[in-house]
Amino acid sequence: MSTPTPAPDPRLRSNKLLWIAGALIVVAVLSNALFFVKVPGQHLLPWLNLVLFALPLVLVIAGLRRTIAEPRIYRGRTASWLLAGLSGVLFAFSVFALYVSRNIPDASSAPQVGQTAPDFTLPDTAGKPVALHDLLLLPIANGAPPKAVLLVFYRGYW
Amino acid sequence: MPEFQAAGVRPVAISVDSTQTSANLRRDAGYSFTFLSDPATEVIRRYHLLHPAGGPDKHDIARPAEFLVDPHGVVRWVNFTEDIRVRARAGEMLAAAQKIQ
Numbered sequence: 001m002s003t004p005t006p007a008p009d010p011r012l013r014s015n016k017l018l019w020i021a022g023a024l025i026v027v028a029v030l031s032n033a034l035f036f037v038k039v040p041g042q043h044l045l046p047w048l049n050l051v052l053f054a055l056p057l058v059l060v061i062a063g064l065r066r067t068i069a070e071p072r073i074y075r076g077r078t079a080s081w082l083l084a085g086l087s088g089v090l091f092a093f094s095v096f097a098l099y100v101s102r103n104i105p106d107a108s109s110a111p112q113v114g115q116t117a118p119d120f121t122l123p124d125t126a127g128k129p130v131a132l133h134d135l136l137l138l139p140i141a142n143g144a145p146p147k148a149v150l151l152v153f154y155r156g157y158w
Numbered sequence: 159m160p161e162f163q164a165a166g167v168r169p170v171a172i173s174v175d176s177t178q179t180s181a182n183l184r185r186d187a188g189y190s191f192t193f194l195s196d197p198a199t200e201v202i203r204r205y206h207l208l209h210p211a212g213g214p215d216k217h218d219i220a221r222p223a224e225f226l227v228d229p230h231g232v233v234r235w236v237n238f239t240e241d242i243r244v245r246a247r248a249g250e251m252l253a254a255a256q257k258i259q
Contacts, residue, residue, distance in 0.1 A: 038247040046241050097243075104221045107238035109206035117227045120201040122172065122194035125181035130194060136229050140168050147166035148234065148258050149227045150251055153207050153220040155242065156173030 015076045017063035018083055021056040025087055028052035028094075046098055053094040057087040117151065159191060161248065165255045167226070172196055174219050196220075226254050234258050 031052050034045055064080040071077065111117050121131040132149070140146050162169055169191040173180065180193040194201075202208050202220040213219040224246045226235040235254035237246040 035243045038245070038249075040247070042244050042247070043239075043241070046243060098241075101242045102240055104212065104240070104242060105207075105209055107207060107221065107223055107236075110223060110238065111205060111225065111233050111236070113233050113236055115233050116231050117225060117233050118201075118204045119231070120204060122196050122201055123177050124195075125177050125184055125193050127177050130192060132227070133231070135168060135170055135192070136227065136231060140166070141163050142166070144166065145229060146168040147229070148168070148255050150162065150167050150169045150255070151223075151225040151227060152169060152171045153202065153205065153223045154171060154173050155209070155213065155219050155222060156175040156179070157213050157217075157219070 011073050012075070013073055015063050015066060015074045015080070017059045017066070018076055018079055021059035021063065021083055021087065024052065024056040024059065025083075025090065028056065028090065046101065050094050050098055053087070053091045057084075057091045060084045060087050159189065161252055162191075162255075165252050167251070167255045168192070170194060172201065172220065174199060174202070174213070174217065224251065226251065226258065228258050 028049070031045075031049055034049075035042075060080060060083045063074075063076070064084050066074040067077040067080050117132065119132045121129050124130045132151075135146075135149050137145055159169065170193075171180075171189075171191065172194045174197050175183070175193075175195060176197055177195045180195055183189075184193050196202050199208055199218050199220070202218075205223070207220045207223050209219050209221040211218065212221065222239050222242060222245065224237040225233050228234050234257070235251070237250070239245060
C-alpha cells in the first residue's frame with residue numbers, strides 16, 4: 001500500500017523578498033561603475049552606494065524571518081541564509097570602502113581662493129626642473145601664455 | 159584634453175610618483191600635459207596636502223586637490239574632495255577657467 005504524497009499546502013507562497021533582495025544586490029554591485037562616470041552630483045554617490053547595499057540586507061532579514069516564523073508558507077530557508085550572508089558581507093565591505101575613501105586629511109590649511117599659490121620647482125617626466133612661475137608664463141600649444149594653470153595633486157601609485 | 163587647451167588652461171599633475179613612474183603613466187594614458195614628481199613630498203607639504211601613510215606600505219602621499227592658478231599666481235578655484243572615489247569633473251574646471259579674464 002503506497003502512501004499518497006501529501007498535497008502541497010495551498011497557502012504555499014514563494015518568498016518574493018528574496019528575489020527582490022537578490023536583484024538589488026546586483027544593482028548595488030553595478031552602481032560602483034558610476035564612480036567612473038563623471039556625472040553631476042557625484043558627491044552623493046558614496047551614500048547612494050551605501051543605501052543600495054543596506055536595502056537588500058534589510059529585505060533578506062525580513063525574508064529570513066518569514067521562513068523561520070512560517071516555514072509551512074514560505075520556502076527558501078537555505079537560500080535566505082546564503083543571501084543574508086552574502087548581503088551582510090557586501091554591506092560590511094561597502095561600509096569599509098566608505099570609511100577608507102573618506103579617511104583623508106582635511107585641506108583647510110591648503111591655499112584657498114584669493115591666496116597666492118606657493119611657487120615651487122619639481123622635475124618633469126624627463127627629469128628637467130620645472131618652476132610654477134614658468135608654467136604660468138610660458139606659451140601653451142596655442143602659442144599664447146595660459147589663462148590659468150590647473151594644478152592637480154593626485155595620490156599616485158597608479 | 160583639447161578642451162583645456164582651447165580654454166587656455168595648462169594642466170599640471172603632481173604626485174609622489176618617481177619621474178619614471180609618471181613617464182610610464184603619461185605614455186600609457188596618452189596624456190601630453192606636464193607631470194611633476196615630488197617623492198620627498200616637499201611641495202605637497204608646502205601646499206598642506208600631505209596624507210601621512212596614505213599610500214601602499216604606509217608611504218606618505220598627497221590627498222587629492224585641484225587648483226586653478228591665474229597668471230599672477232593667485233588661486234581662482236579649488237576643489238578638495240572628501241571622498242577619494244569622487245573627483246572634480248572637467249566641466250567644473252573649464253567653467254571656472256572661463257571666469258578668469
